[in-house]
Amino acid sequence: MNAFVAKAPTGLSLALRFALRELRGGFKGFYIFIACIALGVAAIAGVTSISRGLTEGISAEGQSILGGDISFSIVHRETGEDESDWLQTLGDVSSVATMRAMARRPETGDQALVEMKAVDGAYPLYGEMALEGGGTLTDALSQKDGLWGAIADLSLLARLGLEPGDTLAIGRATVRISDVIANEPDKLAGGMELGPRLMISQSAIPETGLIQPGSLVRWRYRVKLPGTASEEAVKGVIAEAEETFPDAGWRVRSRANAAPGLQRNINRFAQFLTLVGLTALVVGGVGVANAIRAFLDTKREVIASFKCLGATGGFAFQVYLIQMLSLAAIGIGIGLLVGAILPFAAGAALSGVLPVDLAAAIYPQELGLGLLYGILTALAFALWPLGRAHDVPPTALFRDMVSGKARSLPRKRYLVATAVTVLALAGIAILLAYDKRIALIYIGASASAFVLLVLVARLIMAIAKRLPTVRSTELRLAIANIHRPGALTPSVVLSLGLGLSLLVALALIDGNLRRELTATIAQEAPSFFFVDIQSHERDAFETLLSSETDNANLRSVPMLRGRLTSLKGIPTSEIDAPPNVAWILRGDRGITYEAEQPENAELTSGDWWPADYSGKPLVSFEDEAARELGLTIGDEITVNVLGRDITAEIANTRKVEWRSLAINFVLVFSPNTFAGAPHAHLMTLGWDEDVSTDQELDILRSVSGTFPTVTAVRVKDAIAQVNDLVAQLAWAIRGASSITLIASILVLAGALAAGNRSRIYDAVILKTLGATRGRLILAYALEYAILGIVTAIFALVAGGIAAWFVITQVMGGSFVMLPVTAMTAALIALVLTVGFGLIGTWKVLGEKPAPVLRNL
Template identity: 75%
Template sequence: MSGFVAGTGRAGQQTFRLAARFALRELRGGLRGFYIFIACIALGVAAIAGVTSVSRALTEGISREGQAILGGDLSFRLIHREADEDELTYLQDLGSVSRVATMRAMARLPEAGDQALVELKAVDGAYPLYGTVDLTSGMSLEDALAQKHGLWGAVADPALLARLDLAVGDTVSLGRGTVRIADTIAVEPDKLAGGMEFGPRLMISDAALPSTDLVQPGSLVRWHYRVRMDPAPSLERLEGVVEDARGAQPDAGWRVRSRANASPGLQRSIDRFAQFLTLVGLTALVVGGVGVANAIRAYLETKREVIASFKCMGATGGFVFQVYLVQMLILALIGIAIGLAVGALIPFAAAAALAGVLPVKLAASIYPGELALGLVYGLLTALAFALWPLGRAHDVPPTALFRDIVTGGTKLPRKRYLAATAVTVAVLAAIAVTLAHDTRMAGIYIAASAGAFVLLVLVARLIMAVARRLPTVRSTELRLAIANIHRPGALTPSVVLSLGLGLSLLVALALIDGNLRRELTATIADKAPSFFFVDIQSHERDAFEALLKAEAADAELQSVPMLRGRIVSLNGIASEDFVPAQEGSGWVLRGDRGITYDASLPKNSKLVEGDWWPQDYAGVPLVSFDAEAATDLGLTIGDEITVNVLGREITAEIANLRDVEWQSLAINFVMVFSPNTFAGAPHAHLMTLGWAEDVPAESELALLKTVSNSYPTVTAIRVKDAISQVNDLVAQLAWAIRGASSITLIASVLVLAGALAAGHRSRIYDAVILKTLGATRTRLILAYGLEYAILGLTTALFALVAGGLAAWYVVTQIMDGSFVLMPVTAAGAALVALVLTVGFGLIGTWRILGEKPAPVLRNL
């Protein structure tokens, strides 16, 4: 029997080898009872490995097509102005240069009175430097944009033709000019580089741009200079050129990008979405871990006699632990292998399914690093949930093992197993947070999941305690149902744990989605103005305002000067090198921002710190900064901010901080400067118009028609259209997130099914005894149905509370919105929980009631 005795060194190795032999022999009987175990691990691993692999495939796709997406090896962007002679000479010395101008404008049909906001793009003859623009008819871009019969050609997104009921060959007014739609765009290689779009694309030649009269001093136009370097430089060489460009032209104020970060906005979105889905996959693994623990407990229960025999023959508790730990690891590796195989195939399936949807081609491949991450997560999760039930079997004497079916086995395992479980969970959480794109959000998510898990354990115990103390009821079926909830070996902990986390996550996501929609369609829409008017020239401002007052006498008008600028440094630290105190307002440092000046505190702001400058202030430039952004960036009153506007770098001192009501969609700016800062600088004006009460859509469209025909170079944005577009985007994103999060619910369903299956053995004895004593099939089904309904409703109630609190925190504390609890979501959660628990429970009950009494009674 010495082989059973644990030891160290060589003896310990021999003991482990012997334990492994016993473990493999016991597995010869097959995997019956472990299918849920394997499925739970496989599902979570597949989710993590698949999501991270798809994210990597997207990132690699962007990198491979970086030149085409960016439009060159390098891109230099200026706001309001074109490059001067020295700057253009510098660019031409780097390689071939292509110039592209982008802006928003109104495409109009004057006779019909229809108009649409378009993303206008004016390109030169060298465009595109990389990739090709494919037109629907196969015509070349040069021919399509050429001037024919006195009209310049244009190519458009098919959506513009559908919106204005146009056909190829029709004409459309653009500013003060007219262009002919020569073709529609099938492929635009650099579309991703433009960021978010509010209208369909309309592309013209840069030679046609002057005829539109859209480019005026201060107009919101972005000039992109793309450079193609021959031979194609390495990424290291590009980084050097980017640094040289900033040093060689320090006052240019251009934003320089290389093909290495061709679409930073899309890359950030991919990273954040991948992080969220990875955390969802981790949640699915944690939920599946409950199934792992259930399966091991149920399996060890069937092995009581075997373990007792081992111990009677001299086996130590360590040997027993090793035997079943090896079995668990083998089963976990089977599940992990299945999950990795599925995860490895997901990028290829995603590339095929999304070929016509995504604007970039996925670089589908097998990524070992991402698969290794799934392997690590799977092993750590299996260990975290297996050590506790395995540890309980370490040093329990054989007599207690035989009693375990009656006592319920509530004794805790040894401290070493508790410590090992805690360390494994801590390592799992640390890896998830360390690898996250946003460590703060990942930490909150992990903490919330851990808190929900602990709460679910407490809720299950509370339900059992309450059921135990309820007074005796007259109904036999209800009395039996209540007794089943609190008896030793009850299904209550397993059911509550298995469904609670998945339902809580879905409730939270549904409530966040619903509150965002409500904020957009109700709160914001009520507060927001009806129109934004952009690019109003200074010499047209008074006449334009007079027209609006004449056409909408009862509407409220607001007008401010508007420029665009980019923060280049804060307290002498370059914005690229500046590390924000918090990540919330990092967007302020990315790209250009709208800025204004004012002698008085803006209407939609509240001063929270510092003093506003006098009306006739003429000292050093001062700036008022958004208080929340200042806190996130670590800025205080007296700090210095340098912005580049129209090629000039201006340093201003923070004079005060103010709260900004962003939700109103009124005129708001992060930075408001003292009026003397931009004295003499050319700029346009921004106006908003809104009614105190709702007006018919016909009135808004009539005003839009009048303004567009009278001032064709002014861009008019109808806020309801913009909100509708954003709402559609939120809806698509919400469905994608819900679909991905359903992985957690699937894991919950698997665990629930496994928990119910594990409880079938004791339920068979109960049913046979009760039937022998005269209970009918109908009464037993009713009793079990009531039990599952009570458990389902209590779990749904917890999910509503936990998910509601999580959604409240995200909406109010992270998104700074208002929150309301939506009863439809609550009813949905309750219905899902009821259907799952009662449905799976009754399916299993029907099988139980079909068991023959005689074989069971003979074994009692």
């Protein structure tokens, strides 16, 4: 015997032989294991591959999207002579002017807000401008019979009841609709749009009267460099522009950054879906642990035999670790295959829906990320149950089969390995995230929910164990099943808790956002924003509104656009701002000046300047943004307005209530800052009580007919458009998040299946003692119902807290608990637990007693 022990099998190669030999018996009991790993890996690999495909699609079409190799964008003004001459030396140049305007149908008085785009003869430098009628852009926009031509989105024609050939008033001019836009190559470069596109020739602009000093118009100059310009050449031109015209105030973008807003949204959405996929993996990890525990329960005799023959605990661990990794490899392989196919399927299914063509391909880096997540998840949930049998002597293993007592914790090495694997999993998720703060919060919340679910499961078992004896036999049996050794309580609570908590949180966030848009904001917001009111028209415009409305609230402020170029002497291009305030440093912002402190401005630090102040330019900065950017009273900022850099000192910070949609600005300057600068005015109109839609439309017709160059934005229309966007996004998020619920269902089914072995013994003995099938079904139904209700309550609390945090702390809104969501969550939990539980129980109750009793 000693000689045999001396040659005890401990080698890895021998462990591999034993592991593969046992796998010949098939994968029974491990289908849930494989499915859980495959689902999570497929979600992560597929989402990241689709995101990469969209990014590659944007890059491939960068020149068409941007409209050139380089784009120079300026607000309020056209380029100066020196700037224009320099641009002409670079290559072919095309200029485009964009602004919002009111389009009116003269015959009916119907009108609509449009995104107007005035192009020159060189447009487009890249891509194809296609018309429904098949004609050329030059011919469609040319002047015929005294009327300039125009082309429009089909939605504008549908809204105003127009057809090609009909006339349309835009500003002070009348244009004829020549054709319908079929494809606009640079549409994505324009950012968010509040209305349909209307395109005219730049030669028609003077007749419209829309562009006046201070008008909110953006000029874009696209440059097509000679030949096939390299990225180095493009960067060189941008550097030269900054050096030659440091005070131009233009925003320069290259073809590599053609649609930054879209790219940011893709990255954010991909990050969220990746985290959802990771949550699905974590939920699936519970299934992995359940499957391994159930599998090891069936292998106790084998492990005991190994040890009796001299094998070490490490050898047994190696054998079953190899088996687990082999099974995980199958699941990961399936997940990677699905993930690799998803970009091709998404590209085909969403063709014509996505704003850009998805560059479908197999992306090794993204698939490698799914592989890494899959391996780490499998290890994180397998090391603990595999390690628990390492140091247990054979006698304890055999005794454990009878007593069912909980085994001791695994060795410290397995605890450390589990902790390291979990930390690596979380670290990679945070490191690769687009917004690391959100990823950290998400990971922390998921980890907290996981720990809390474990504690909740143990608390349920402890309470059930200490409950007084009840008279009902079925309820007494159900309570005993909840706390007995090997109970399903931890598996059921863990599997359903995370998935339901995530869905509850998302549903509450969606519901609260809708409530904010349709109730709170809609009630507090003004009815109209009027833009581009010229200084010489302001008094007459206000008089008209006062005469047309009763008890209306009017507010008017001067408005300019400017771009922050430096903070405390540091160029904004060198500042890595937190994601929640980075938007302030991108592009240009609306700015104003005020002599008196506005009524809705609550100062948080500093003092407002005197009404007759005439010293160094001062500025009031929004409080939260100032804190996030590290700005305090006395710091200097520089803003470029109309091509002129203006440096101002922060005199105070103030709290801004953005939800009201009232007139608010991040930057409010002292009046002397812009003395003599041309600018227009912004005015809002609202009522304290509700007014009818007909009354609003009457005012809109009156204003547009008298002041055709003033742009009116009806807030209800804008809110409706945003609400539709939120609804589409919510459905996409809920659909993606259902992956987690599917994983929860898989784990739940696996947990119940794993518990069937012990349930068979119970059912047979109880039936032998006289229990009827109906009473047993009732007992099991009560058990599953109790677990489902408790899990639903936890999901409501955890999901509610998560939603509250996102709404109030991240988005700055107000939160209310929505009872319909609560009832839905409870119903889902009950249906899943009771439904799957009874399906498994029905199979258990159908077992024949004799074979089971012979093996007891």
